[in-house]
Amino acid sequence: MEIWLVTAILIVTLVLLITDKAPVDLVAVGLMVSLAVTGILQPNEAVAGFASPAVITVGAMFLMSRGMIRTGAVGFIGQQVIAMARGNHRVALLMSLIIVAAASAFINNTPVVVLFIPIMLAISCEYGISPSKFLIPVSYASILAGTCTLVGTSTNIIVSDLSVQAGFAPIGMFELAKVGLPVAVIGIGFLTLTASRFMPSHAAATCHVDNGEDRTYLAELQLPESSALMGQSPAVLAERYPALGIVEVVRNVDIHYPDETGLRFAPADLLLVKSSATDIVAILAEGLAELPHEQADLTARGADPEHLIVELVVPPQSRLVGAKVPDTKLFGDEDIQILAIKRRSHHYADLKLHKRRLRVGDILLVRSPLALLEGLRSGGDFIVIEDVHHEIVHKRLAGRALMIFGGVVTAAATGFLSIMVAAMAGVLLMILTGCLQLRSAYRELRADVLLLIVGTIALGQAMQKTGATDLYASAFLQLFAGAGPSVVLGGFLLLTSIGTQILSNNATAVLLLPVAVSTALSLGVDPRPFIIAVCFGASACFASPIGYQTNLMVYGPGNYRFVDYLKLGLPLNLMVIAAGTLLIPRFWPF
Numbered sequence: 141m142e143i144w145l146v147t148a149i150l151i152v153t154l155v156l157l158i159t160d161k162a163p164v165d166l167v168a169v170g171l172m173v174s175l176a177v178t179g180i181l182q183p184n185e186a187v188a189g190f191a192s193p194a195v196i197t198v199g200a201m202f203l204m205s206r207g208m209i210r211t212g213a214v215g216f217i218g219q220q221v222i223a224m225a226r227g228n229h230r231v232a233l234l235m236s237l238i239i240v241a242a243a244s245a246f247i248n249n250t251p252v253v254v255l256f257i258p259i260m261l262a263i264s265c266e267y268g269i270s271p272s273k274f275l276i277p278v279s280y281a282s283i284l285a286g287t288c289t290l291v292g293t294s295t296n297i298i299v300s301d302l303s304v305q306a307g308f309a310p311i312g313m314f315e316l317a318k319v320g321l322p323v324a325v326i327g328i329g330f331l332t333l334t335a336s337r338f339m340p341s342h343a344a345a346t347c348h349v350d351n352g353e354d355r356t357y358l359a360e361l362q363l364p365e366s367s368a369l370m371g372q373s374p375a376v377l378a379e380r381y382p383a384l385g386i387v388e389v390v391r392n393v394d395i396h397y398p399d400e401t402g403l404r405f406a407p408a409d410l411l412l413v414k415s416s417a418t419d420i421v422a423i424l425a426e427g428l429a430e431l432p433h434e435q436a437d438l439t440a441r442g443a444d445p446e447h448l449i450v451e452l453v454v455p456p457q458s459r460l461v462g463a464k465v466p467d468t469k470l471f472g473d474e475d476i477q478i479l480a481i482k483r484r485s486h487h488y489a490d491l492k493l494h495k496r497r498l499r500v501g502d503i504l505l506v507r508s509p510l511a512l513l514e515g516l517r518s519g520g521d522f523i524v525i526e527d528v529h530h531e532i533v534h535k536r537l538a539g540r541a542l543m544i545f546g547g548v549v550t551a552a553a554t555g556f557l558s559i560m561v562a563a564m565a566g567v568l569l570m571i572l573t574g575c576l577q578l579r580s581a582y583r584e585l586r587a588d589v590l591l592l593i594v595g596t597i598a599l600g601q602a603m604q605k606t607g608a609t610d611l612y613a614s615a616f617l618q619l620f621a622g623a624g625p626s627v628v629l630g631g632f633l634l635l636t637s638i639g640t641q642i643l644s645n646n647a648t649a650v651l652l653l654p655v656a657v658s659t660a661l662s663l664g665v666d667p668r669p670f671i672i673a674v675c676f677g678a679s680a681c682f683a684s685p686i687g688y689q690t691n692l693m694v695y696g697p698g699n700y701r702f703v704d705y706l707k708l709g710l711p712l713n714l715m716v717i718a719a720g721t722l723l724i725p726r727f728w729p730f
Contacts, residue, residue, distance in 0.1 A: 142180055142606040149174050150599060150608075150651075158642050163462055165588040168595030180602045188601070189594030193560040194301035198294040198593065199585050200563035204545060205248040207567075207576035209255055211541040229267040233274060234332045236260065240278050241285035241324055245292045246549065249282035253690040254455045257523060257697055270341040275694035276704065277331040277339075280682055280712060282690055284327040287679050288320035289313060290559065291549065295645045295678050297559065298593060302600070302653050303671050313553035316675060318727045323676075323719050327712055338707045342387075342397055342699035359420050359449055360479055360505070361429035365407040369428055372405050374398035381423070384415040388699070390480075390487040397699065410487070412505070432479075449479065450513065452504045452522035453697060456586065456689055460498050460521050468498070469521075470506060477507040482696055500689060503696040541575045589646070596650035604654050613658035625665045625730045629673055630721035632656060636677025637713055641684035649678040665730040672724050680716040682709030 149171065156167045176186040189195060224235060236256065243252045256278050264271035286293035290300060290313045300311035363369055369377060374386050378398070386398040390410035396403055410432060413420070423429050454461060460468050470476050481488045481496055482503040488496055496502075508516065516522050548566035551557040557565070570576040603609045616635070620628045632652075639648040653674050660667035681687040685695045685705050694700070 143608045143611060145178055146180060146599075146602050146606050146608045149178075149180075150603070153595075153599065154643065157644070157647065163588065164644075165591040168588075168591040171595040172598050175598055175602050180606060181598060185601060186598050187594070189597035192301060192594070192597055193558070194298040195590055195593050195597075197297050197301070197560045197563050199590055200560070200567050201248055201291055201294065201297070202586050202589075203567045203576060203581050204548065204563065204570060205251045206581065207541050207570040208243075208247050208545060209251045210577075211537040211575050229263070229269055229273075230332065230336065232263050232267070233277065233335060234328075236263070236274070237277060237281040237328045237331060241281045241328060244282035244285040245288045245324075246545065247291075249286050249293065250456050250689050250693070253279055253282050253693055254523060257453065257694065261697065269336075270339075272340045272342045272698045272700065272704070273336050275698035276691075276700065276708065277335045279688070279690040279694050280331055280708065281324075281328055283679055283681065283688060284324040284712075285320075287676055288317045288324055289549075290316065290552070291563075292316075292320075293645070293679055294589070294593075295649045296675050298646055299649050299653060299671060299675050299678075300559075302597075302650065306654075306657055306667075308657075308667060308671065310559075311672075311675070313549065313559075316672070319672075319676065319719060319723045322723075323716060326719075327715065330712070330715070331708065334708060340397075340700070340704055341399075359413055359415065360432050361411045361413055361420075361423065362432040363405055363407060363409045363411065363429055364427075367405070367407075367428050369405045370407065374403060374405070377405075377428070381415065381419045384413055384419050384423075386411060386413055388412040388487070393486045393488060395482070395487050449505060449507050450524055451482075451697075452506060452516065452524060453693070454498050454500055454502045454504070454521075455523055455693070456500050458498070458500075458521040461500055461588075462497055464494070464497050466494055470504070473512070475509050475512060479505040479507060481505075501692040501695055537573070537575045540573045541570065544569045544573070544575065589644075592644065593646050593650065596647045600650050600654050603651075609654040609658045610662075612655045613662055616655065616659060617662055625660075625663050625669075626721060626725055628659065628663060629669055629724060630717065632659060632670060633673050633677045633680075633717045633720045636674055637680040637717060640678045640681040641687045643687065645678045645681055645688060649674050652678070666728075669724050669728040669730060672728050673720055676716055676720045676724070680713050682712040682716075684709070 153167060153171055156162050157164065162170075172186045175181040176183045236259070240249075240252055240256055243249075257275065260274040260278055261271050264274060283293075287296070290296050290311050296311060296316065304310050374389065375398075378384065378386065388411075389396045389398060389403065389405075390412065391406060391408075411429065424431065465478060465481065470478055481498075482505065483496075483499065483501075498504075504522070513524060516524055544566050547569075548562045551562040551565075552559040556562075567576070567581070571578060571581065603612075616632070617628065620631055623631075636648060636652050636656075639652060643651075653671065656670040656674050657667045660670045681691065683706050685691045685700070685702060691705065698704075
């Protein structure tokens with residue numbers, strides 16, 4: 141009976157996480173309460189994850205990553221890419237991927253990608269190419285490099301701790317590099333050669349904010365029924381105004397791109413365009429379009445050098461994640477006007493805008509005075525995506541941050557300290573030396589991620605306690621009846637990779653690790669190869685924007701579609717699965 145009760149709780153949890161019907165931290169708390177109320181776990185067992193070394197270590201690594209970013213220990217290198225590439229965008233892409241990979245191998249990859257989004261947008265503006273060619277490769281490079289070290293991704297830390305709890309050895313600091321490093325090198329080479337060919341060429345919404353005479357503005361224009369553009373293709377408007385770039389065409393709440401086959405203008409279409417103030421005023425004067433908002437001063441503001449329409453991305457560490465738009469500080473500022481929210485392939489404005497809760501990766505289209513942009517840049521709640529200097533950095537402290545982090549890695553790698561103690565000591569030293577401020581440190585703890593880990597640890601424990609893991613392992617082995625352990629290992633890599641496309645990588649690892657151990661024991665082989673397989677499979681999230689936060693972060697700025705993740709992501713997924721199937725048994729024999 142308990143097995144089926146646990147299975148029901150597991151199914152409800154998966155549905156809630158996949159459909160995003162409830163915040164992940166609420167799901168995690170509900171999960172622990174359900175397991176305790178039903179008596180499957182004792183109350184102390186249900187909350188035991190809060191004392192898990194993995195949770196403490198992951199939280200500490202979030203803080204250390206913040207210290208590395210804040211001091212400019214990573215970012216100032218990336219900002220030299222444009223100069224060093226000497227006009228070759230392929231070289232710029234390769235150098236960027238190498239820098240992102242090198243950083244992501246040692247610090248959490250989410251802040252690295254957050255840092256590189258505006259850098260890649262600046263590079264795309266410099267070379268006049270679409271940022272869509274750069275952003276997915278950056279996310280993928282960070283994921284690939286994260287599998288090279290124990291601290292490269294929180295998934296590896298969690299799997300290592302769960303391995304110890306199951307009675308097996310922890311994962312060494314560089315143990316995963318035997319497979320992770322060659323896979324990362326091959327993957328980065330693949331991305332460099334194929335990204336420019338297979339990634340879309342969507343226009344960049346905006347490039348630079350400066351005071352030059354040729355400034356480009358971002359504007360919203362709506363087509364009235366009387367417009368001469370009705371029934372015409374976007375190319376007609378582009379021919380009439382060659383300097384004007386149509387970024388998006390919004391119809392109802394759906395976003396279309398101007399290069400879509402068969403797209404024709406219809407009444408009430410909303411155009412997001414990039415152009416000079418002269419062209420925008422001319423289009424309004426000719427009656428081809430009108431401003432979608434009724435404030436009397438908007439026409440003047442469209443050409444006002446003191447006001448700009450800019451795009452703001454909501455990063456994972458923003459305090460506004462989960463808040464409704466009217467509850468944000470932007471809404472309460474009379475000098476800032478929120479025009480719309482873009483979420484994946486949907487666009488919300490007017491009344492629908494006010495009902496939306498902000499999520500990671502959302503893009504807010506706002507009209508703001510230039511004087512207030514600096515506050516938006518430095519606040520940490522948004523990334524001004526046309527902007528390279530989106531963070532206040534303290535480069536004089538970069539050397540200290542690098543020394544502290546190097547000491548943490550060395551202490552953990554040599555066994556002088558456990559990874560948990562080393563990480564906690566590193567956080568303490570960064571705070572004492574000024575590399576990390578307590579105020580920003582609390583924001584970086586990412587309570588939703590940590591709560592989800594705690595909740596899934598409780599669920600994993602319940603699955604083991606009730607015998608559900610053995611049942612699931614037996615069902616899985618039925619699919620490979622008579623096959624050798626290498627084939628079963630490859631199947632498990634595939635299963636883990638599929639799971640991480642729809643769940644978070646951490647949740648997938650926690651839920652499937654007990655099944656992996658049970659599967660290996662049922663085969664009569666060493667569980668170590670299967671434990672390692674969970675690390676690689678759970679991080680092989682390339683074919684979906686929702687399974688990994690860095691993929692979701694680049695969705696909006698790159699104007700991507702779901703299918704864009706399949707073009708390069710599916711080959712990378714298959715490459716990781718194939719490499720893992722061949723190499724894991726070689727380095728970790730059955």
